């Protein structure tokens with residue numbers, strides 16, 4: 001599978017960029033993972049919007065759903081021009097009723113509910129879920145196919161269960177929104193050290209760091225991750241495709 005970085009920022013995008021998002025592709029099937037601010041613009045560097053087969057959303061904070069509305073406009077225009085075969089399925093949990101209902105729009109996009117304990121078959125992948133530790137209900141995602149797996153932590157503070165969830169993964173996109181001094185002070189996110197510890201304990205082969213803060217020197221976060229993880233680790237690089 002090929003995983004392309006669309007955006008890397010937590011909370012809001014840096015100028016001309018996008019919040020944390022990835023495009024995952026295999027056997028011609030394309031799924032967008034999270035669709036926050038700036039994502040709809042940025043993802044068009046790598047795919048025509050009408051070539052998206054699915055969207056999957058980890059939770060309903062704006063840095064993960066802000067661009068759903070404009071994606072729906074694109075789908076509507078595409079449908080009117082008969083260039084787009086819709087509805088586009090948007091997968092997400094339905095614990096937020098208003099949020100979930102907003103995923104279905106005029107027959108051009110269709111919300112599909114995810115349950116944490118029920119993996120789904122999505123194109124070439126089995127996708128499974130793990131509830132994270134975040135101020136709102138949020139799901140980490142694991143895409144598995146042909147014995148390979150890629151994990152996306154979404155937004156979360158440290159949680160032991162994530163170690164089992166990510167066990168043996170070939171790739172993990174780990175949120176690392178916190179400088180070490182904010183662990184225990186800012187809730188719902190991990191530091192670089194914690195992301196590294198997760199990758200080490202889970203035996204992950206390759207890690208990219210995402211959902212980064214706009215303030216401070218983010219190189220400190222990468223350095224912290226390297227203290228606890230000796231495998232391949234870097235900031236998720238915008239536009240780079242990771243093949244696993």
Ligand SMILES: [Zn+2]
Nearest residue numbers: 011061063155
């Ligand atoms: Zn977020």
